[in-house]
Amino acid sequence: MKSYEFSSEQLDVLREIGNIxxxxxxxxxxxxINKRVHMDVPSVNIVTFDEMTEIVGGPxxxxxxxxxxxxxxxxxxVYFILTIEEAESLVKHMIPDQSIDLLNxxxxxxxxxxxxxxxxxxxxxxxxxxxxxxxxxxxxxxPYLNIDMAGALLTAGLIELLHISDYVIVIDTEIKQDQTNxxxxxxxxLLPDLxxxxxxFQALGIHSNG
Amino acid sequence: xxKAKTIVNVGISDLNVxxxxxxxxxxxxxxxxxxxxxxxxxxxxxxxxxxxxxxKFSRQANFNPYKYADTAIPILIEKLYSLGxxxxxxQAKLAGGSQMFQFSDSDVMRIGPRNVEAVKYILKEERIPxxxxxxxxxxxxxxxFDPRTGLLMVRSVNQEPFYI
Numbered sequence: 001m002k003s004y005e006f007s008s009e010q011l012d013v014l015r016e017i018g019n020i021x022x023x024x025x026x027x028x029x030x031x032x033i034n035k036r037v038h039m040d041v042p043s044v045n046i047v048t049f050d051e052m053t054e055i056v057g058g059p060x061x062x063x064x065x066x067x068x069x070x071x072x073x074x075x076x077x078v079y080f081i082l083t084i085e086e087a088e089s090l091v092k093h094m095i096p097d098q099s100i101d102l103l104n105x106x107x108x109x110x111x112x113x114x115x116x117x118x119x120x121x122x123x124x125x126x127x128x129x130x131x132x133x134x135x136x137x138x139x140x141x142x143p144y145l146n147i148d149m150a151g152a153l154l155t156a157g158l159i160e161l162l163h164i165s166d167y168v169i170v171i172d173t174e175i176k177q178d179q180t181n182x183x184x185x186x187x188x189x190l191l192p193d194l195x196x197x198x199x200x201f202q203a204l205g206i207h208s209n210g
Numbered sequence: 211x212x213k214a215k216t217i218v219n220v221g222i223s224d225l226n227v228x229x230x231x232x233x234x235x236x237x238x239x240x241x242x243x244x245x246x247x248x249x250x251x252x253x254x255x256x257x258x259x260x261x262x263x264x265x266k267f268s269r270q271a272n273f274n275p276y277k278y279a280d281t282a283i284p285i286l287i288e289k290l291y292s293l294g295x296x297x298x299x300x301q302a303k304l305a306g307g308s309q310m311f312q313f314s315d316s317d318v319m320r321i322g323p324r325n326v327e328a329v330k331y332i333l334k335e336e337r338i339p340x341x342x343x344x345x346x347x348x349x350x351x352x353x354x355f356d357p358r359t360g361l362l363m364v365r366s367v368n369q370e371p372f373y374i
Contacts (some may be wrong), residue, residue, distance in 0.1 A: 048222070050221040059222070149237070149352070151240060152242075153310055154243055155222065160274060164270060166274050
């Protein structure tokens, strides 16, 4: 497979996908935590695996990662990534009585389900917006959750891709609670399979051979 | 006594070699396997951060040979030779090969254990003994090897670093 070069029109479309998906996801998140959630304009990154880990702080950065495999007409992988503090504050918000220390303790079932629930809601609303926009069918797997080093977690869901490419195409949206760097912050990575890109462009009426 | 030592970092799907007093490390191994091959007498070591077991399954015309166990390990050995290592003195240590997410069935998702098997197989073919290993489980690992001592440091989240 050749290197990926998208036309500016195609890049716009990919950013728009990120916008629409994340917009809907941010709304769901706001309802869930009952606070305004702000999202940045998505960026489309064509990066190596090393560079992908840099987006979230480098290969050794401790993260809470949820992975979803997306099936349907345009298969993809999704990572919903939170820092330890963000994940803890989310859980505390959902189950106020729960003491939580993700850094030093194995999280209990309650905590794990709460986190997975957030992931389900975020990913579900992201995908709903996407499949409406593109008029394609998309179904998500169950969430897979782990808390560990970014390098270890970010490669784990992308094995299939590795045989085809040394680069990944990440549509990255940062989700924040406010415009400052305080409060909740997360990353939502959409990584369509390489074969999905022509279908995405086609579904949105754009020629893929650019 | 401790001369300025450099830590050489090896990225994902990459490899490199060092001579003492330098040390070599790689960060955030998940399903990937970190293979260290070394000659304790010449005090040289090489490390490969391998992502996949077998280049036969590559769907790329020009794949990166450092990505696969079967292609990376022979290159690593050649690089060690050019640094003065001797064939019959080579030894190996490995770490990694975890299953970071508990995927249900498919073979594709058992990539960690398959990486470990592939590395063991290639090392056996190359007649390089595996001195120690820390593989499997569901945790990430950062490893660092010192060719002067022959010790491999393994660090995981929430664990004291230990040496194998």
